[in-house]
Amino acid sequence: MNWKIWSLKKSPWVFHVNAGACNNCDIEIVDLLTPKFDVERFGVKLVGSPRHADALLVTGVGTRQAAKRVQEAYRQTPKPCVVFAIGACACGTGIFNSGYHVVGPIDKIIKEIDPNAIIAYVPGCPPKPEAMISGIVKALSAL
């Protein structure tokens, strides 16, 4: 394991990207970051810029307007990085599948600019914070 992967797994700092979510997943992410769930025991910390982040927590279906911004956030994230698609919409567009504004899901948007991106999926509407912790731990142990 090279030191970049080691440091990513040791303490994945996360940046939260909303790509057209209804705010439900976002609230659960805020829940996840509270002391009750204490994700800092895994080194997970919310940062204010993708340039400081090791992982992107992407919520929402990936709208036409948001897709370019998600790609830009991904471009600015130092590699290697992990993209977490949080929620049913981000994983597979969910109920908004045939909406006129939808270009998602998130994996499609990210793979347009980086076919080898590491993407982890946390389904649910919204996923519980426990599910997100489980997803983060699984993704990091798979690296």
Place this chain on the structure above:
Amino acid sequence: MNQQELDNRLSQIKNKPFGSELRAELLTTIERKSDKRIFLLCEAENAYAVNKFLFEDIGARFCTVTGIDSDKCFELLYHYSYDPTGCVITVKTFIRNRQAPAIESITPFLPAAEWIEREIHDILGIDFRNHPNLKRLILADDWPVGVYPLRKDVKK
């Protein structure tokens, strides 16, 4: 004013003139679904006067506007709540011209309607005449001009 008086005033505007801009048939029909739910049906050119009457004379509270692409026309439903009796009044307006749908904007006397009219302009392509700021509100910046996504003839 109680429900009875409200009913009376609403039926007055169907038959009797009010204001200066009045036409003979301002409303086509008054549909009374229940004590708390009244529909006022009118054509697009009368909608401004009916809305102004409901908002300024009756004092009903403006809730929102719904836009529908019906088979032969566009429908705009202006929803009002008359809070003293809890009655919901809906002005159902028919825009018959499908090629260039247009209606008088109610924003000049009712600023709360500005954004919903902009939204309907975005997604149904209805032109609100005399709207002070009819810019794109919710569609993406790169959305093609002249494509109205919630019209029935648009395919994804």
